[in-house]
Amino acid sequence: MASSISTQLIEDLDIKPLSGKLVPLKTKGELEAETDLIDVHVVAVNPRRATDVVALIKETFPASRDLELAHLRGYTKFTLLPAQLRSRFEALIPDEREEVILSSLNAHVDGNEKRPPATPSPPVVLTSTIPRSTPISAAQAAGWSEHFWPCVYKNTNPYGPHPKILSQSTAIVDADAPRFLALAERAAQACHASNSGPSVGCVVVERRKDGIAEVVSVAGDARYGGVGSANSCAGNVMAHAVMRAMGMVARKRLRVDEDVQGAGEQSAEEQSAYMDLPLNELESKFFALDNIAPRGYLCLNLEIYLTHEPCVMCSMAILHGRFASCVFRRELPLTGALTTSKGKDSNSLGYGLFWHQELNWKFFAWKWLDSDVCGIEDDGSGVHA
């Protein structure tokens, strides 16, 4: 089996891979779409007249055309309705052979418009709640069909990564995450043991064309610079683990590219406030390897594995670096910037920076869910990672 240059190093460290699974983070758009419910009218009609009725509705209520409800069946058989809707109709119409039409007209809009022309027997119209947004998974579509209205899943996701690409990426990252997260823990402990910073660590990986993962940098947090500090002190913010790991990647690039293209002048190999040189044996071992593809750009398409959810600064740094993927183990609601939340009711920041419509780069992000949740201590709820 092919192996990476860093493989042997990791084996020598005798690291016990974590046991658990990856959970893709929800994007802000996905979260909003999930709960975007609207009221619409539902009307029972004779199946033979269904087409005419749809045409009539569209003509009478032009506003109904503006509502994008392609994910919902325009009309459907009575038997396919959710149970709650079926029983509501049953109470009103004895003849259950009639089909039911979803009028794509928002109920609130309707109130201001004229009713359809009277018919000999007045139609049975109910108001019902439906999801306005396209479902982003088969499971979600099935759930909505059961609760709201028969709905179609088209294997797309306008609010986040395409399901197929996400599942491919998940499969790739899933195979390595148990080892790399364990390695990140080791990096965190190494720095913490020397009073360099809180126990936060990360591992940066380059995925080779053959799929083999190469660990290009390993870093712990060094915000206290070896003198230690109380939790209340933010310390040297740019020595967070992510910033240090990215700094080491850049230094490695300068070193590797020096021969190739005489790239940028090599900065002096002395520790600065960036703290982007190795601080211990573990970091040094990986930093010393010339195992990054030459002529690379920033951290383009690299992967990063973290012990904690990164803070706003570090999340944006990951975005600036153009990473492809990010996995973290512990969620930090007060300081983390990757997870999403809705509204002010949540006490988490909820930025969802990995997939933000207004930003020029997006990456995949997963939270690691340990098999044994009790095994993971709740540390640093008020710490920036």
Place this chain on the structure above:
Amino acid sequence: MAVKFTEEDEAFMKEALLMGESALENDETPVGCVFIHDGAVLGRGMNETNKSLNGTRHAELVAIEQILRKYSLQILKETVLYVTVEPCIMCASALRQYGVKKVYFGCHNDRFGGTGSVLEIHSDPSIDPPLEVRGGLYREEAIMLLRRFYVQENVKAPDPKQKKTRELKTEILPLDINK
């Protein structure tokens, strides 16, 4: 009506603009800044992402690194930053975590701005005290610096876009105050 910027503000932003010029000469995104302490320049910085191959080497962080060579972390809480472009989301968070006293910036940063343009990292709920921010000081000069850069070609970016057809525009629309 907003309070006018003082002559001192203008003088410090001119220093920041000089750093931006220097960045432009070095083929870096022309953003410059100065940190002021007790009425004097404590540190200067300009964007260095191309030279360092590091996407986090923004002017603000470069200047802080320089300051921390000589001073302890505490001094940052007594500094005022003048930066030609609105701090990005990353830098806004860093400045807030370091506890910088106040930030003056030139033009807005519609792509990455973290103090109003894209996100409001300076004032959003956080475990850190809010960051005081004021924009619009020498805005046009800051924009012109950026425009002069963007008509050049960034050869290091993957798949460089053709910029030969680009021309330097000099007209600057007034700031939309409703934004």
